[in-house]
């Protein structure tokens with residue numbers, strides 16, 4: 277690398293999103309989003325359907341490639357290598373390596389159905405990170421215990437409830453020892469009585485100091501756990517601030533309308 | 541006070557015997573089928589077939605060699621076909637338009653022409669390229685392109701074009717969320733295919749692939765036209781000499797039936813192996 281793609285860590289938030297734009301065809305899903313997330317911070321993103329929350333999250337771990345702007349994660353520019361005044365697209369292997377610093381939890385769990393809960397969790401550590409299998413199994417068992425599923429190591433996803441599957445998915449993401457966790461509406465595919473167990477696992481994770489970006493409609497969770505709440509509308513951040521202020525004393529008319537719609 | 545038991549006022553049927561439905565229609569159908577089979581068997585038994593010839597030639601050395609050739613050609617052509625099919629399907633599903641185009645061209649070319657024509661083309665390759673290789677490292681094509689090699693290439697490459705579509709259907713059957721979850725734990729595309737996508741695609745792929753396998757057992761008989769000594773070719777060679785046409789065709793038919801009968805349970809074993817986690821333990 278002729279010139280460093282990294283910045284001095286002291287000046288750098290864990291995630292720096294700089295004027296990111298993304299179009300799908302003619303539709304502008306992200307219309308210039310800038311956002312910093314400090315290490316250890318829990319950030320909740322709220323907003324109406326189609327406002328670009330999922331797209332923003334997926335840009336952060338490069339499941340979507342951005343049209344312009346920049347996203348820095350853990351001091352590294354994602355997707356590009358800086359060479360003088362040129363940016364070279366990173367090869368697939370490098371993109372895969374960059375994704376290791378980020379764990380992602382999906383709305384629909386996306387567990388690997390042909391593997392048991394334990395096999396799901398050790399897949400990344402053993403196959404991608406080439407860690408010792410016995411050690412990975414020990415860590416996976418500890419993670420399963422942490423999300424309250426110590427007795428489900430040998431179960432296949434089809435035999436787990438939605439809430440249990442989502443907790444396995446959280447454990448699978450944590451097994452990679454990420455610095456940042458992304459959650460895309462992790463409870464919205466769950467039956468109401470199963471939401472609590474997943475939120476509890478996420479609260480425990482937040483309390484342990486993990487940096488988290490959570491797209492959610494659970495305003496109670498946001499109020500209780502989030503350091504900061506971001507409200508998005510039509511591909512842009514419209515309002516942000518401490519949870520109590522954004523949720524308790526909204527300024528933007530659109531946010532007020534959104535909140536009263538969600539709460540009613 | 542316990543509620544009065546209604547059963548007390550009903551007739552006591554506890555000791556009666558249960559008589560199941562008689563299904564007279566089924567018995568009638570079975571009787572008719574047995575009669576038809578018996579009639580057919582009698583027709584063949586008294587017909588112009590000398591059954592002791594069938595027995596005598598059933599394990600004749602030439603037939604055994606033919607059986608061996610049919611078996612290895614089936615395995616070889618399917619191995620080549622599956623290999624090419626997987627490669628082609630992966631190319632077809634890749635984001636690279638050049639690879640996509642090559643894959644589509646291959647499928648188009650080999651699905652668009654009859655196998656027997658492809659076999660003849662491979663066998664007669666010497667007419668196009670008298671020698672293969674460069675300069676002093678070249679050989680006469682006729683020495684290399686034996687009936688066996690021509691059959692292997694012809695059947696295998698043709699099979700690859702069909703198998704690629706079967707594999708592609710399997711890959712498409714896996715939810716896109718699985719690719720994303722695999723990427724999210726740092727997998728490259730090829731690793732995700734190998735560890736996550738293919739094992740799940742197998743469940744969808746095995747039944748049609750079993751079909752193709754059975755088809756290939758019989759397709760090898762086409763290679764008799766380029767003098768490859770598989771079962772049918774062996775049977776024909778014998779009846780050209782002794783004129784026992786029907787007897788030898790029956791010998792060949794029985795051997796094909798035996799091979800296919802062995803393949804079917806193997807397929808079921810494989811299917812069970814790849815059904816892991818498919819909610820079967822519920």
Ligand SMILES: Nc1ncnc2c1ncn2[C@@H]1O[C@H](COP(=O)(O)OP(=O)(O)OP(=O)(O)O)[C@@H](O)[C@H]1O
Nearest residue numbers: 300301303305323324325326327328329330331332
């Ligand atoms: N791959 C894609 N191709 C085309 N359009 C897309 C794609 N992904 C997202 N979009 C569009 O971009 C817009 C923003 O989508 P996004 O999924 O980010 O919204 P969201 O805020 O997560 O909404 P929801 O609350 O419904 O999940 C939507 O209008 C969607 O239709």
Ligand SMILES: [Mg+2]
Nearest residue numbers: 329330331461
């Ligand atoms: Mg979404």
